[in-house]
Amino acid sequence: MLHVNTRQAILPHPVTVHIGLKPVETVKSFVNFIAPGEDLGVSETSPRLYRVVDGCLAVYHLLADGRRQITDIIGPGRAIAQQPAHDGNRSIKALTYTEVEVLDPAANPALAAETALEALMRLTRHATLLGRMNAAEKVANGLLDLAEQFPRKLRQGRPVLTLYLTRSDLADWLGLTIETVSRTLNQFKRDGVIDYAHAEIVTLTRPERLKEIASGNNPTTSARSSKGKAA
Amino acid sequence: MLHVNTRQAILPHPVTVHIGLKPVETVKSFVNFIAPGEDLGVSETSPRLYRVVDGCLAVYHLLADGRRQITDIIGPGRAIAQQPAHDGNRSIKALTYTEVEVLDPAANPALAAETALEALMRLTRHATLLGRMNAAEKVANGLLDLAEQFPRKLRQGRPVLTLYLTRSDLADWLGLTIETVSRTLNQFKRDGVIDYAHAEIVTLTRPERLKEIASGNNPTTSARSSKGKAA
DNA sequence: CGCAGTCTTGAGTGAGTTCAATCCCTGTGG
DNA sequence: CCACAGGGATTGAACTCACTCAAGACTGCG
Numbered sequence A, B: 001m002l003h004v005n006t007r008q009a010i011l012p013h014p015v016t017v018h019i020g021l022k023p024v025e026t027v028k029s030f031v032n033f034i035a036p037g038e039d040l041g042v043s044e045t046s047p048r049l050y051r052v053v054d055g056c057l058a059v060y061h062l063l064a065d066g067r068r069q070i071t072d073i074i075g076p077g078r079a080i081a082q083q084p085a086h087d088g089n090r091s092i093k094a095l096t097y098t099e100v101e102v103l104d105p106a107a108n109p110a111l112a113a114e115t116a117l118e119a120l121m122r123l124t125r126h127a128t129l130l131g132r133m134n135a136a137e138k139v140a141n142g143l144l145d146l147a148e149q150f151p152r153k154l155r156q157g158r159p160v161l162t163l164y165l166t167r168s169d170l171a172d173w174l175g176l177t178i179e180t181v182s183r184t185l186n187q188f189k190r191d192g193v194i195d196y197a198h199a200e201i202v203t204l205t206r207p208e209r210l211k212e213i214a215s216g217n218n219p220t221t222s223a224r225s226s227k228g229k230a231a
Numbered sequence C: 001c002g003c004a005g006t007c008t009t010g011a012g013t014g015a016g017t018t019c020a021a022t023c024c025c026t027g028t029g030g
Numbered sequence D: 001c002c003a004c005a006g007g008g009a010t011t012g013a014a015c016t017c018a019c020t021c022a023a024g025a026c027t028g029c030g
Helices: A109-132 A135-149 A167-174 A178-190 A207-214 B109-132 B135-149 B167-174 B178-190 B207-214
Strands: A008-010 A015-019 A022-026 A030-034 A048-054 A057-062 A068-074 A079-082 A090-094 A098-103 A160-162 A201-203 B008-010 B015-019 B022-026 B030-034 B048-054 B057-062 B068-074 B079-082 B090-094 B098-103 B160-162 B194-196 B201-204
Touching: A048 A109, A057 A167, A057 B109, A068 A109, A068 A135, A068 A167, A068 B109, A079 A109, A109 A135, A109 B057, A109 B068, A109 B109, A135 A160, A135 A167, A135 A178, A135 A207, A167 A178, B048 B109, B057 B167, B068 B109, B068 B135, B068 B167, B079 B109, B109 B135, B135 B160, B135 B167, B135 B178, B135 B201, B135 B207, B167 B178, B178 B194
Parallel strands: none
Antiparallel strands: A008 A030, A015 A022, A030 A098, A048 A079, A048 A098, A057 A068, A057 A090, A160 A201, B008 B030, B015 B022, B030 B098, B048 B079, B048 B098, B057 B068, B057 B090, B160 B201, B194 B201
């Protein structure tokens, strides 16, 4: 139901790009531009490998009654595999104007394998976040992840990130409600841990403190962990 | 710290086993027996592919302070890939005496690919469970999963399952506390949805009701869903 | 300038946690 | 054969974190 302005362009190939630390050679790529809210590859017939050049993708899973869980957020440099058969209600959509490189997994087996492995590792860590962390820990971890994936120029030596996610996206990613996300972010702001004026540009004013909160070390809210009682 | 009685046996090969619906041919397999509590392949140097012949494995992830999240439970017929470098605190342990077939992923690329794909799909659904479901829905979904993976002979036409998980395992799998798991199971028992006497053998006395609860249709507890407000 | 979408903030509530006591079962040793 | 110990499971009572409901503020847009 949204403005569909997907354009395509043939690129010179092969192309070499960096994922993680290893340069990965790719072949037969072309480029797609996706508008915010638009879905990725819903009508594909063959498995596809996508790599984000610029922008932000959200992988999500829907329940019959409309509940949504975003299982991963994908930024520039990272890749994602999309199965043809719309694998089990899993979809991918763009959270901003996003440029993706479309690749053939058969022609890029190394990237395909690495992509699957990274997805699994990230999702494992995210499952732990969802099942075993409280709101502050969830939001702190989310912010640190996004700061790595969507870095802007440092401001007075502090990391700055572009926040493509709305409060609703953050909530569906972190397993919270929008109100709790809003309250937690504003609490962090009041505590001087982060700062933002325009809501889509966030500065980590005390990144080391944020890391402490993310790992459960919370001196102020003394020893309030959650369910998983430390052994 | 536990009794280590891991034995190995060379098997005739190739061997054909069924995973899902497709028969998958494997080569150069041998068999490992793992005792309950024992870890799987902690000291491996090369990537390994394991397939459970009999028993039950738990894939889990630990936080620095001891909190634990079990990300998957693996029963007979299912496979799992273990990376050499102890991938990011992810470990695998046996919940009962378990017989696994050890395979070389390079020699079984089809199984390796399918294994990764299945792991990702299951973990995606589990993330949704962890982030967006209430206790009753979590436990109902968990039971239905286990009933498929660990079936026993039907009792009066009803599915029966072997429950290898303790309350503590269930809690760490479903993102709850042992008390909530216990209360929910006993509530199901009181409602006549499930039945058990010996705690490791559970009968689904009303499987269709359990499926309703699992999918959020809860007429009795009328319309008490959770955070993810139905769109 | 008004509308719609997003975000914030407050007040009240409740699902699930924490804490704690008890029970149950099995294995062990006198 | 029975007493005791220990791990797991159950149950109750109290609490609390995050949710629900609701109102208001902010922003961009037609």
